[in-house]
Amino acid sequence: MNKLSVAMVLGAAVVAMPAAAQDSGSNGGGFFVGAVGGLDVINLEVGAESDAESGAVYGVIAGYDIKSGSALLGIEAELTDTSISDGVGNAGLDIYGGLRLGLDMDENDIIYLKAGYSRVDVDLADDLEGVRVGAGFEHNFGGFVGRLEYRYSTYNVGEVLGLDANDNRHQVVVAAGFKF
Numbered sequence: 001m002n003k004l005s006v007a008m009v010l011g012a013a014v015v016a017m018p019a020a021a022q023d024s025g026s027n028g029g030g031f032f033v034g035a036v037g038g039l040d041v042i043n044l045e046v047g048a049e050s051d052a053e054s055g056a057v058y059g060v061i062a063g064y065d066i067k068s069g070s071a072l073l074g075i076e077a078e079l080t081d082t083s084i085s086d087g088v089g090n091a092g093l094d095i096y097g098g099l100r101l102g103l104d105m106d107e108n109d110i111i112y113l114k115a116g117y118s119r120v121d122v123d124l125a126d127d128l129e130g131v132r133v134g135a136g137f138e139h140n141f142g143g144f145v146g147r148l149e150y151r152y153s154t155y156n157v158g159e160v161l162g163l164d165a166n167d168n169r170h171q172v173v174v175a176a177g178f179k180f
Contacts, residue, residue, distance in 0.1 A: 028065075028067055028179070029064075029065045029066045029067040029072070030064065030065060030179055030180060031062070031063070031064050031179070031180055032061075032062065032063055032064075032065065032145060032177055032178065032179045032180070033060070033061070033062045033177050033178060034060070034061050034062075034145065034147075034175050034176050034177015034178065035058075035059070035060055035061075035175065035176055035177065036057070036058065036059050036060065036061050036078065036080060036147075036173050036174070036175040037056065037057065037058040037059075037173060037174060037175075038056070038057055038171055038172050038173030038174055039054065039055075039056065039057070039171065039172045039173075040054065040055050040056060040057035040082045040083070040084060040091075040169070040170075040171050041053070041054045041169065041170045041171070042054075042082075042084055042091060042167065042168075042169050043167060043168050043169070043170075044157065044165065044166075044167045045165065045166045045167070046163055046165045047163070047165075053084045054084070055082055055083035055084040055085075056082065056083040057080050057081070057082050057083075057094075057171055057173060058080060058081060058082075059078060059079050059080030059081060059094075060078070060079055060080075061076060061077070061078045061175055061177065062076065062077055062078075063075055063076030063077065063100070064076075065100070065102075065179075070103055070104040071101075071102070071103060071104075072100070072101065072102035072103070072104070072110060072112065073099070073100070073101060073102075074099065074100035074101075074102065074112075075097075075098075075099055075100070076096075076097070076098060076099075076100055076114070076116075077095075077096065077097045078094075078095075078096040078097075079093065079094070079095055079096075080093075080094045080096070081093055081094070082094070091120055091121075091122055091169075092120065092121035092122060092123075093120070093121040094118060094119070094120045094121075095118070095119045095120075096116055096117070096118045096119075096132055097116050097117055098114055098115055098116015098117065098132065099114065099115060099116060100112050100113070100114045101113050101114070102138070108139055108140045108141075109137065109138070109139050109140075110137070110138045110140075111135075111136070111137055111138075112135065112136050112137075112138065113133075113134070113135050114132075114133065114134045114135070114136070114149075114151070115131065115132065115133045115134075116131070116132055117129070117130075117131065117132075118130050118131065118132040118153050118155070120155060128155035128156060128157055128167075129155060129156055130153055130154050130155035130156060131153065131154060132151050132152070132153040133151065133152055133153075134149055134150055134151030134152065135149070135150055136148060136149030136150065137149075140179065143178055143179055143180065144176070144177075144178060145175075145176070145177050145178065145179050146174070146175070146176050147173075147174065147175040147176075148172075148173075148174055149171075149172070149173050149174075149175065150170075150171070150172050151170075151171045151173070152168065152169070152170055152171075153168070153169040153171075154167060154168050154169070155167055155169075
């Protein structure tokens with residue numbers, strides 16, 4: 001099964017979730033599931049040469065939040081793909097797992113920071129592994145949740161290529177899903 005098929009099946013599962021979502025008026029804890037999409041920019045530097053590719057990122061996200069007063073601690077997993085498929089990126093399926101720390105701004109709004117592990121399927125002998133950090137804003141529409149997020153990732157490309165290489169990935173994404 002190719003990457004696009006996996007993303008489509010998971011996306012269909014996300015669309016089927018509204019019946020399971022409970023109507024809540026605030027950003028309480030609990031499970032969430034959703035779809036994510038946005039801008040993806042990959043930069044690669046090898047020695048004095050550098051190049052960048054940009055495209056779209058799309059996928060699914062799921063997690064669980066625990067609330068304590070106005071603080072939030074969450075764990076989340078994400079499976080995304082990118083339209084960057086030639087040139088410097090050659091990036092494919094990205095698997096992310098990490099933590100999210102948030103703070104209520106009001107009854108329906110949260111600001112948060114996130115950090116975790118990211119593994120990208122690339123056209124090399126080994127996949128790239130690295131870290132992702134980010135920050136975002138989440139609004140709860142009574143069980144339906146919308147997010148706006150910036151994230152930065154860096155990987156072990158120099159180690160995999162055996163060269164003096166550096167890389168970074170910038171993404172600005174929106175996510176929409178359900179809390180229940």
